[in-house]
Amino acid sequence: MAGTELEDVCAHINDKISHVKKILQLRNLGHDPALKNVFWKIKHEMTLLNDLLNKLELEVQYQEHVRNSLRELQESLNGNYREIQNLKKNIPPHLPKVIQSCGVEPNNNPEEQLKITSSEHSKKTPKKQKTIKEILLITSDEFDNVPAYMKSRLTYCQINDFIKEMNKAVTSKYKIINLPKKSMNSSIRNLYHRFIEDETKDTKGQYFVVEADIKEFTNLKVDKRFHVILNILRHCRRLSEVRGGGLVRYVIN
Template sequence: MAGAELEDLCSHINEKISHVKIILQLKNIGQDPALKTAFWKIRNEMTLLNDLLNKLELELQYQEHIRNSLRELQESLDRNYKEIRNLAENIPPHLPKVVQSCVVEPNVNLEEQVKITASEHSKKPPKEQKPIKEILLLTSDEFDNVPGYMKSRLTYCQINDFIKEINKAVASKYRILYLPKKTMNSSIRNLYHRFIEDETKDTKRHYFVVEADIKEFTNLKIDKRFHVLLNILRHCRRLSEVRGGGLVRYVIN
């Protein structure tokens, strides 16, 4: 038993001595000028290899994140597909009428007053009224082609809602201009004269509004967002401006 332990001890000591010899040999090799260059190259390669392994680890983490995101997206698509299939298989026999999502609440004030005044005072059958020009709503392609810096966070629906409000101001204004003068009350007559004074030789035979008309017939605020929306309509060639006499006239193209 004691002999076996002695052999193990001798073997352990010999192993240590062998390690020391190898270390001394490597130390001597490292001091050899001819091999120093090779050692430095190996050291640089080890450093580059370590950097590469770090980058590889980061890339693996990123790919794992992408995989998890795609898995969540796939699960969401599967749920949506099941819901759509369920809806398709259970379509009711009678569907309600489609209502547009871009709804603008009607502004009841002078516009209604114009209709009431005309109906109360006109004894003769009303003549067919001239068609009032409107701004065409933007198409989805036009909206997509508006530069991002110009439309910022505005949505397609918001821009078309704005167009509807401007059209409402135009319609209210020109409804008054087309009224017979004898059917006008004092407030309508004052508006009529202001509309006439706002006209210039450049706006003849054109439909236009000014900020006062927009304030009169809509709930729009004349603020920074208002001018951003106008800039988009000018970009899409829906409106142009005629300036003069301290007024900006927004002319429908």
């Protein structure tokens, strides 16, 4: 029994010695000038492989986002289809007839009739609302042309989701600016005055937001990732900056 244990110990020690010899051989190979070129090629291939894996990871994230979007769209379409089928099965046999309004006695006073007509016309014709300029989503080609050091690990969809949030801030801000002042309550009026104070001669006629607007109307965090994406949007000529008075104004191009 003791002899068997001694043989096991000897075999274990011999294995350790063999491993140490292999390690020493590999270390010596690393100093061999003839093999340095081979090691450099292996290092280069490992770098290319790492870049390929990073691109593959981004593509997987993008495909997962597309899959989730398609799944939501399918659920929405299924819901609409069920509603249509339900409406189709429950069409009433007789639809209500349109009841014509009673006639009004003619007015013999032309001036009074003109006032009534103009008043009705002003009620029926809504005021044309101003179109609010928004940031255009970036295309896949534009994303591909953004330098890799700018993109970091950001995906195409993440940048466009960021743009959608920024557009919420732009739309909310300029809807308030376009409101009639009489319809504003005190909190809206305070926002309105702040918006006007943020404007400068360089932003006249332009649409822009500041960090306070982004915090007011979105859930975006003004952190390192926020500024990385802004740098990409400037590169894609979606935004430009106007500084002054301690504020950075993000102007839509």
